[in-house]
Amino acid sequence: MDLENQKRVLDLSEKYGKENVVVILGTSEAESAGLTAETVTAGDPTYAGPLAGVSLGLGVYHMFELKDQVDANVYDEQCGMMEMVLDVDAIIKEVSSIREQYSKY
Amino acid sequence: MLQDKKVIIIGDRDGIPAPAIEECLKTTGAEIVFAATECFV
Numbered sequence: 650m651d652l653e654n655q656k657r658v659l660d661l662s663e664k665y666g667k668e669n670v671v672v673i674l675g676t677s678e679a680e681s682a683g684l685t686a687e688t689v690t691a692g693d694p695t696y697a698g699p700l701a702g703v704s705l706g707l708g709v710y711h712m713f714e715l716k717d718q719v720d721a722n723v724y725d726e727q728c729g730m731m732e733m734v735l736d737v738d739a740i741i742k743e744v745s746s747i748r749e750q751y752s753k754y
Numbered sequence: 755m756l757q758d759k760k761v762i763i764i765g766d767r768d769g770i771p772a773p774a775i776e777e778c779l780k781t782t783g784a785e786i787v788f789a790a791t792e793c794f795v
């Protein structure tokens with residue numbers, strides 16, 4: 650995860666309270682989805698950014714997991730094509746696994 | 755689930771970019787406080 654974005658996530662979770670912040674991902678692969686989810690829950694696994702050693706425990710979901718929460722027409726328009734070409738099951742499995750292990754909220 | 759939550763969007767240029775996620779979330783009652791599109795390649 651981009652180091653500047655790590656800083657923003659850290660600042661915003663302190664500003665609004667970790668229990669009030671949710672991170673939504675649009676990552677294209679299970680591996681990058683897992684790394685990003687891990688960064689905002691357990692801390693930066695690469696130990697490169699501001700979230701290294703910082704376990705925020707934020708709620709984190711991939712956009713594909715929220716299909717039932719949003720307007721169906723808007724979802725189809727914005728995410729429908731990527732849903733067809735990406736490995737949705739693998740991405741959801743990875744993000745939900747990280748969430749179950751490290752999310753506190 | 756997202757009602758009254760502060761949402762941070764981390765989009766992906768090769769996946770779902772942040773503006774597309776923003777459009778989807780507009781209908782949920784969530785407040786988007788930050789949105790960025792990364793390139794993971």
